[in-house]
Amino acid sequence: MDRLTDERVPEGLPAPELLPFQGAVADFRSGRDTPRDYLERAIDRLAVWEGRLHAFAAVGIEQARRAADASTERWRAGRPRSSIDGMPVGVKDVIDTADLPTELGLRAYAGRRPLVDAAAVLGLREAGAVVLGKTATTEFAMTHPAATRNPHDLERTPGGSSSGSAAAVGAGILPAALGTQAVGSVLRPASYCGAFGYKPTSGAINRGGSHDTQSHSVIGVIGASLPDLWHTAWEIVSRVGGDPGKRGLVGAPQLAPPSRPSVVVHLETDGWPLATDEARQQTEDLLHRLERAGVRVRRRQHDAEVAQLEEILAGALAKARSIINVESRWPLRAVQRIAPGSLSDTLAARLAAADQVSAEAYQELLDWRRSARRTFAAVMDRADAVVTLAATGAAPIGLTSTGNASPAVPSSVLGTPALTLPVLRDAGLPLGLQVMGARHRDAAVFGTARWLLAAAAGEEPATGSGPAPSAGGAN
């Protein structure tokens, strides 16, 4: 990825720079570096940024140091627990942590202390990761913004709802942070903040103790590289599984090797007409580059099946929001009961909107979602991946809106894996290329994304090569 030299980063702040973790492991092994030293550098960057960035809802320096010291001991003894042992991580503040407050961006939850860790947090800790803090979320992971700013331009939104996770990773404070996505809450902020983002197949990561209980919501990862995303997700799931009754994340512990796609689908989504000229041009340029490399690109204009998919996904944002609204009546009405008037007007309006959706209308929305999933599966029978923008352009100016989620919402309702790669630019700022795949084919999407990442940088990697621990992120 380009090193950023944007003038809008104010004086006194370093240029935001992704900081992949996977390269550190070799140094931990050799003893040149330790998890404790790695953590201290993260804390230093936190100290530089946080006063302007507001990425964190809570920080736990002392417990992080204790965890990093324990990790340091394990690496010294040659017995690390996992490929992410010693990795400092952030946890979106809708996911319970036993040692830090979990407030969900809700006024009524100020100071709330869960008794136990959520499943994903337990998985992180059992893998040896070091939880540095809780990252800021929009109110109840919906649209009313947090105070978080974009590290690439403090006057712009970081996106939402995983605002703090994206800002902290984008600024280079952390190599990875957990997010959640029910509409576009992992992919969009990752795109805006110049980070990698991973929204898994729905059900792939156990949501126990996470407050995103809506039916197609998932826990995802925002990180500094593709290996950081994969290893974080895989190490969690190998310890705590997927959602109850679902197949957890499928794949090998190692990141899939780069894999050249034969056929990709360009999905426009409702976001295409809303995208900036530059964003569209960047997408077209990339697609043409793929075609020159011999990749067949299926487009709605010449492919009835793709056109049908676009059609069934038309209006997906409003429909996804309706599903989410209905499925959020509880707990929001329960919150109103203990703290009347504590919800923002935005959230109160969404709760009121939910009451306009009848039980029959809700079932129709679920039927639509099932039908869209069938259509997508049919398209994917003859394609290796879907590529599309992760957002309509660079992060918009201002902090009152978290931006438009239209390009990111399809993977949510379809329950498919999706990645965003920070390889596009708009207005001198980061923009993500989204790569989607078939359900449960998360590992394959990573393989395709590794190839696309190199292709976007003008290289074509040898495909099928073994996993390279440091590949995919810093290049």
Place this chain on the structure above:
Amino acid sequence: MDRLTDERVPEGLPAPELLPFQGAVADFRSGRDTPRDYLERAIDRLAVWEGRLHAFAAVGIEQARRAADASTERWRAGRPRSSIDGMPVGVKDVIDTADLPTELGLRAYAGRRPLVDAAAVLGLREAGAVVLGKTATTEFAMTHPAATRNPHDLERTPGGSSSGSAAAVGAGILPAALGTQAVGSVLRPASYCGAFGYKPTSGAINRGGSHDTQSHSVIGVIGASLPDLWHTAWEIVSRVGGDPGKRGLVGAPQLAPPSRPSVVVHLETDGWPLATDEARQQTEDLLHRLERAGVRVRRRQHDAEVAQLEEILAGALAKARSIINVESRWPLRAVQRIAPGSLSDTLAARLAAADQVSAEAYQELLDWRRSARRTFAAVMDRADAVVTLAATGAAPIGLTSTGNASPAVPSSVLGTPALTLPVLRDAGLPLGLQVMGARHRDAAVFGTARWLLAAAAGEEPATGSGPAPSAGGAN
């Protein structure tokens, strides 16, 4: 149901007697009775029983009185919120309540106070029901018993895991209480305590804020009559829906009219060889009575499809436990983290057993469950209901085991609706007749159960009659 005159009820305690709520509504409407007076009588019975019964984990007298007073005002003004406005209820202590502790029977959760009500509790409150207390549960709703005793014989288990709900309803303290069932935790204790029990189609009642997050677990109701069960469930679901992404309870607000089945399946389950002679004889007598009334009874001995269902359900208890164990690794490992050594040996052993189940073995268990559901659906294409014992006999003597769940587990893994009717006897104590139906056909199961209830009492009701508010319970 017979009035009980069992000598084992110790002196000083009244004979346990079910106390249906639905008859009270007419008196509330006429002004002869009020919800506050109704509550005070429940509190009086609580005072008589609780010292010996230990059915409650927490009681909230003052807040219940305030809620009952508000309900009294609504009835006076002719504006009750629902058919259960003013009904005192108990809530199993694995379901969060904002105004009472929720401890899950876990030592590590002593004094835990949730911030907000669970969805089902919110639904109850919005319908005007009066939460009198939290009912005792086995540890984490599994097998390590609570201190609760059986109101029909204090030396016997009330069953589990919804021990307190069944004991409180069976003793006549409350007309209804919420339970949960992932193995046999609604049907078995209801059977042992002489109460009606309802285990809905999986997903029918929103489990938000309930800690039974396992994939086929459901919230159910233990009550004093069929109308009490139906109205409680229906009023909750009409306000808070089913589990996210699932169809909530399907049916009219009114209880279905009695409906004579043409064909019933007698499912033996693994419980049949374990059942007492008297329990089997009572079942056979009932089946013969049905046959004399012109109902066709399909049995494994002469029906290959039923035999196939019995076969696929063989070993269901161990398989269901394995699924539940895996799906309970979180939060149990998270509990161990904050309170090492706080789990009972029983629960620690189940957690250890979960670690022996590989991800592949877990997927095979889910495949088995799917396959069993298909087999059941095929059987139900040519049957109106399944009848079987709800337990292997009367509640066993002793408080160290909560009894055998083999007869109750099929409805859990099949995700089907099931009722238990207190119409059988064993050793002079209550025993339930279980009635199961096809998924989402909960209302029809109630209709069949109403007919069976009358048939078991030697009557044959006119079928297809309109719902009678006081029917089904006290007769």
